[in-house]
Each structure stands twice: as C-alpha cells, then as structure tokens.
Amino acid sequence: MTAAGEILLGIFRQAWALIAGLLVLIAILGGLAQVFKMTGGVLLGSNVWVSQAVAGTLGVILIALVGFLSIPAIAQAAVIGGVTTGCGPISEIGQLAGMLIGGIGSLRMLKGTFTAVVSVSLGGSGGVSNALIEIAETIFGMLFITVAAPVAAAFFGAC
Amino acid sequence: MGIFQPVYDAIANLSRDAWGFMVGLLIIVAMLGGLYYTLQGGAGMAFGGSKMAAYAIVGIVGLVVLVLIAFLMLPELGTLLQNSTPKAPF
Numbered sequence A: 001m002t003a004a005g006e007i008l009l010g011i012f013r014q015a016w017a018l019i020a021g022l023l024v025l026i027a028i029l030g031g032l033a034q035v036f037k038m039t040g041g042v043l044l045g046s047n048v049w050v051s052q053a054v055a056g057t058l059g060v061i062l063i064a065l066v067g068f069l070s071i072p073a074i075a076q077a078a079v080i081g082g083v084t085t086g087c088g089p090i091s092e093i094g095q096l097a098g099m100l101i102g103g104i105g106s107l108r109m110l111k112g113t114f115t116a117v118v119s120v121s122l123g124g125s126g127g128v129s130n131a132l133i134e135i136a137e138t139i140f141g142m143l144f145i146t147v148a149a150p151v152a153a154a155f156f157g158a159c
Numbered sequence B: 001m002g003i004f005q006p007v008y009d010a011i012a013n014l015s016r017d018a019w020g021f022m023v024g025l026l027i028i029v030a031m032l033g034g035l036y037y038t039l040q041g042g043a044g045m046a047f048g049g050s051k052m053a054a055y056a057i058v059g060i061v062g063l064v065v066l067v068l069i070a071f072l073m074l075p076e077l078g079t080l081l082q083n084s085t086p087k088a089p090f
Helices: A002-044 A047-080 A089-121 A126-155 B002-046 B050-083
Strands: none
Touching: A002 A047, A002 A089, A002 B002, A002 B050, A047 A089, A047 A126, A047 B050, A089 A126, B002 B050
16 A cells, blocks of 8 residues: 555656646746736836736746745645554555645645746736635645544544 | 656747747847837937937836846746755655
C-alpha cells in the first residue's frame, strides 16, 4: 500500500512541478500584457489604464510569490498534524489517505493560485476570491481529516 | 517533471513565441507613440506651442523609460519567480 501511495505521490509531485512551471510562465506573460496595457495607456493619455496596469503587474507577481511561499508551509503544517493513530492495516490506510489528501490538497491550492494569476493577468478579480475560497476549503478539509481519521480508526477497533 | 515534461515543453514553446510576439508588438507601439510625440513636438515648435513641445518631449522620454523598465524589470521578476518555485511539500 505504501508503494502504491509512493507511485501516486510521485505523479502528484510531477504535476506540482508542471503547475508551478506554468504559473511562472503565465505570470511573466501576464506581466508583459500589463506592460503593454500601460504603454497603451501612456500613449492614449489614460491614467486609469496606467494605474490599473501597474497594479496588475505588481498583483501578478505578488500573488505568485505569496502562493509559492505560503502553500508549502500550509501543506507541511497540515501533513505534520496528520494521521498517526492506530496500528496495523488501519494505520497504513490512514497514512496512505493522509499522504494522498496532503498531495491532492497541495495541488488544489496551487491550482487555485494558478487560476488567480491567470485572472489577474487578464485584468479580472473574481478569480482571486475563488482561489482564496478553494484554498480555505482545502485547508479545512486537511484539518478535518486529522480529526476524522483517528475517529474512524477508533471505530474500526484499531489499537 | 517526468510524464508531464512533453506538455510543459509544448506550452513553454508557445509561451516563448507569445513572448516574442508581444515584445515585438510593444516595440512597434512604442515606436509609433514616439513618432506621434515627435509630430506633436514638431507641430508645437512650428507654431510656437511651447506646451505641446514640452508635453511631447516628456512623452517620448516617459515612453522610452517605461519600455526600458519593462524590459529590464520583467526578466528579473521572472527569474525571481523561477528561483522561488517551491518543491512539492509532500
């Protein structure tokens, strides 16, 4: 079971690297698009465009940086407080579930950040709130499993 | 990236093309803007519009500074983001 979990986690790690790489690409291209908007605003004499573009450029970089720095810390905190209760098969299942939930949760949070960066690159703001909601849901789910798994282990009669 | 490497390579190639296209477009827009400001400044000087000429000079300088900042700042920010890309926390 641990071997199966390791295989799945390996795929998740590769997906993490892919999403992180794409996030960097989109952030850079989004920054360039905002610069383009800024230049257009300067030429047309539109102060609103220029200010929006400056805020957009900084927003893209800030959201990406905050995502990169905060998501690993949140994921590690939730995984550390994970399932260690019980023994035998229940413990193994619990550990596997904890690992998979940590991996999927981290990926979901990174996906939310990716959506937010794409949204800000396009000049929207709805994606950021959706991303925050997704991250909050994931954190809540990861915390919930730390309570639910020991209860389930006790229910199944684990030691 | 393992099994996702071909996907990343394809998207990275597309992104590189998009970057080149947008940089070219930005240069064209900046050059057209510079030409516009030059015309504005020339017209201002021709009939004694010192305000027009001053605006044109400030506009050209601002445009060049803006594009230069963009070309110098964005790659640095991109490098910063690439360097701070985290490893998988699980």
